[in-house]
Amino acid sequence: xxxxxxxxSRDAGHPRPHLEQKARAMLAALAHRGPHGDxxxxxxxxxxxxxxxxxxxxxxxxxxxxEYEGGVIVACNGEIDxxxxxxxxxxxxxxAVTLSTDVAVLAPLYLEKGLSFxxxxxxxxxxxxxxxxxxxxxxARDRAGERHLYYAVFGQTVYYASELAALVKACKPELQxxxxxxxxxxxxxxxxxxxxxxxxxxxxxxxxxVVIEPTGVRHLRxxxxxxxxxxSAPSPRAFDPIFREAVRRQSDIDVDxxxxxxxxxxxxxxxAVARSVRPEKNINAYCIRFSESSFDEGHHAAQLARDxxxxxxxxxxxxxxxxxMLRELVRATGEPLADPAWIxxxxxxxxxxxxxxxxxxxxxxxxxxxxxxxxxxxxxxxxYANLPPPIKALAQRTIDALPTSDKKVTLSFLLKRFILGxxxxxxxxxxxxxxxVQPAWQRRLGLEPPTDDTQHDASRLIDTIQxxxxxxxxxxxxxxxADRGAMLHGVEIxxxxxDQSVIEFAATLPREARVRGLTTKVFLKRYALxxxxxxxxxxxxxxxxxxxxxxxxxxxxxxxxxxxxSGELAAAGIDTRAAQxxxxxxxxxxxxxxxxxxxxxxxxxxxxxxxxxxxxxxxxEEQALARQS
Numbered sequence: 001x002x003x004x005x006x007x008x009s010r011d012a013g014h015p016r017p018h019l020e021q022k023a024r025a026m027l028a029a030l031a032h033r034g035p036h037g038d039x040x041x042x043x044x045x046x047x048x049x050x051x052x053x054x055x056x057x058x059x060x061x062x063x064x065x066x067e068y069e070g071g072v073i074v075a076c077n078g079e080i081d082x083x084x085x086x087x088x089x090x091x092x093x094x095x096a097v098t099l100s101t102d103v104a105v106l107a108p109l110y111l112e113k114g115l116s117f118x119x120x121x122x123x124x125x126x127x128x129x130x131x132x133x134x135x136x137x138x139x140a141r142d143r144a145g146e147r148h149l150y151y152a153v154f155g156q157t158v159y160y161a162s163e164l165a166a167l168v169k170a171c172k173p174e175l176q177x178x179x180x181x182x183x184x185x186x187x188x189x190x191x192x193x194x195x196x197x198x199x200x201x202x203x204x205x206x207x208x209x210v211v212i213e214p215t216g217v218r219h220l221r222x223x224x225x226x227x228x229x230x231x232s233a234p235s236p237r238a239f240d241p242i243f244r245e246a247v248r249r250q251s252d253i254d255v256d257x258x259x260x261x262x263x264x265x266x267x268x269x270x271x272a273v274a275r276s277v278r279p280e281k282n283i284n285a286y287c288i289r290f291s292e293s294s295f296d297e298g299h300h301a302a303q304l305a306r307d308x309x310x311x312x313x314x315x316x317x318x319x320x321x322x323x324x325m326l327r328e329l330v331r332a333t334g335e336p337l338a339d340p341a342w343i344x345x346x347x348x349x350x351x352x353x354x355x356x357x358x359x360x361x362x363x364x365x366x367x368x369x370x371x372x373x374x375x376x377x378x379x380x381x382x383x384y385a386n387l388p389p390p391i392k393a394l395a396q397r398t399i400d401a402l403p404t405s406d407k408k409v410t411l412s413f414l415l416k417r418f419i420l421g422x423x424x425x426x427x428x429x430x431x432x433x434x435x436x437v438q439p440a441w442q443r444r445l446g447l448e449p450p451t452d453d454t455q456h457d458a459s460r461l462i463d464t465i466q467x468x469x470x471x472x473x474x475x476x477x478x479x480x481x482a483d484r485g486a487m488l489h490g491v492e493i494x495x496x497x498x499d500q501s502v503i504e505f506a507a508t509l510p511r512e513a514r515v516r517g518l519t520t521k522v523f524l525k526r527y528a529l530x531x532x533x534x535x536x537x538x539x540x541x542x543x544x545x546x547x548x549x550x551x552x553x554x555x556x557x558x559x560x561x562x563x564x565x566s567g568e569l570a571a572a573g574i575d576t577r578a579a580q581x582x583x584x585x586x587x588x589x590x591x592x593x594x595x596x597x598x599x600x601x602x603x604x605x606x607x608x609x610x611x612x613x614x615x616x617x618x619x620x621e622e623q624a625l626a627r628q629s
Contacts, residue, residue, distance in 0.1 A: 002064050003030030003487075004075040004149075005161040006048035006128055007170065008137050010214070014157060016044055022159075022170040023047035029166040032332060033077075033487045039065040041073055046130060050075045066099070068107035071132025076103040077162050078125030078147045079494070081249040086120065103127075110138075118209065118222045122249075122500050126204065128160055137212040143223045144364065144498040145193070145206030145475025148483060152201045158212055163484070165334025167201060168613055175614055176200075177572055183450050189338030189436040189599050190477040197336060197606070206475045225467050226507040233513035236527035239505060243527075246499030247273045250360065251281075257358040258284040259310065260348065260493070262544060263300025265521070265528055265537055266362030266371070270496055272531040274360055275308050285310035286352045286359065288317055288344040292547040304536065315351045317344040317546075319555040326605055333484040336606040338436055338599040339477055340546040346485035353489040363478055364497035367470045368506035369524040370462065370514030374433050378426055378461050379515050403589070426461040427454040427468060434473070437596040444578040445600075462511050549594040553587055560601050568607035569600065 005026035034051025083102035095108035126149035151160040161167040193203035207223040289298040305312035513523040586593040
């Protein structure tokens with residue numbers, strides 16, 4: 001893991017010293033991502049830089065910025081899991097790869113395979129490759145989007161960086177809010193690739209190569225989610241060697257690692273397999289804890305850690321941690337992300353950074369194996385829609401009358417979401433259920449809700465919404481949370497469920513092996529019984545949630561209220577009177593608006609950071625004019 005950034009320019013007005021200055025400013029903004037050295041390369045029209053978090057090849061000083069024959073330069077943020085196999089393949093083809101770092105295989109692989117080279121790479125990565133022969137810049141992101149890469153094209157100049165905050169350092173004159181990106185963020189709590197909250201700045205999509213040449217920009221897919229389904233569920237024994245090998249590959253590193261452990265099946269299964277694959281390793285299990293009992297799974301996690309022979313390391317999180325941590329995250333990374341779990345995740349990785357450089361986590365299992373309650377909702381929504389109107393009206397009145405609760409993922413919360421949008425098609429209904437801010441409130445806040453192409457085969461609805469989540473909220477919300485929250489403290493998070501072999505196995509599972517009746521993750525639960533007690537496997541899904549609803553009525557009330565009344569929100573086009581009305585309804589327990597309020601609070605914090613960057617830009621310009629005079 002590391003941070004990468006760079007500039008390629010054919011603009012005569014951008015001489016080499018100018019490019020170097022901009023690239024060094026971006027690298028400085030990424031310092032938290034790489035405490036183990038950095039590297040810099042510049043040419044007449046090029047400046048590329050990286051810093052390094054050493055995970056593999058720690059015996060050599062090898063920041064992941066390497067130049068190969070023919071003027072091919074590669075910068076890579078990530079891990080190439082099949083680098084050993086690729087070394088042998090390349091050696092057989094006449095390419096000697098002498099450096100021990102895993103990214104050393106990328107340039108010779110490109111020279112051997114051309115633009116198809118990433119089809120042969122397994123791992124997590126965001127990379128930039130410069131081919132001087134063709135004056136070609138390639139920007140690419142791994143299949144599941146675990147690593148992130150932003151870029152901007154202004155005329156004849158291209159900028160790229162691992163985080164938006166770094167890119168802003170080089171593109172300050174163009175700091176304009178993108179209306180579409182803003183609307184997407186308010187609706188969903190994140191900006192899905194290729195969007196960003198700023199005009200002209202884009203994200204590389206998962207599984208995509210952006211090829212930038214003198215003739216123009218091409219967007220090429222090197223991988224797509226497999227579409228073929230099996231007619232019957234495979235045996236769990238067929239999956240066991242695949243998952244074990246995924247865990248083995250991702251833990252084949254040169255430094256100590258730990259696990260993120262909750263009381264749920266995904267992290268428990270991943271931890272159990274990690275212990276089985278490498279029984280000699282001493283593994284710390286890090287767990288987030290809350291004083292609010294319905295949100296705290298620490299007692300389950302502690303028992304699991306004892307049973308699996310791990311050292312249990314709890315990290316307590318409270319409301320008092322939120323304001324400072326949110327500001328630090330937003331200002332370091334530069335993009336709003338409205339998942340409240342961003343805060344505790346960053347705090348637990350800060351503690352883990354005292355012991356390890358890498359954590360294994362259970363992300364991806366829900367999207368691949370069918371674990372979310374919304375998948376059950378999609379399974380049964382058509383039955384509800386076909387009920388006689390009087391029955392539906394009675395159900396709606398009954399559910400609407402259920403009291404608002406501050407407890408974690410209550411039945412009343414799920415039912416209130418379930419009855420929304422019964423007149424919509426399946427994917428549109430799913431987007432409504434998962435929205436942070438409902439369309440009516442989006443309009444009251446002064447925003448037009450985003451429009452989506454929701455056409456799909458109704459007979460494959462579960463497939464459609466799982467693939468939507470896999471391609472959108474997983475990479476650009478959940479994995480963004482993991483990457484930005486952990487790398488702020490120099491810790492990498494890997495997800496064995498997102499290994500390519502696991503993805504392609506899960507993609508073949510028929511629907512009944514994922515969601516059946518009122519049961520989610522049918523196949524994975526069968527498999528997990530070989531490693532875990534039945535009580536763990538059948539425990540109701542809870543996920544990492546934060547007691548935000550009660551905090552916003554209590555210790556965070558004044559802080560949140562000040563954010564909702566901020567001039568920055570109003571300047572961005574948000575109706576702050578509507579925001580105050582939203583807040584008042586939450587305080588009065590008319591509705592649980594915690595996620596919507598949090599979305600606006602994070603936006604306000606981000607807008608304050610953006611204003612500070614504009615002020616810094618103005619000061620720099622004044623100082624430059626003073627020096628000239």
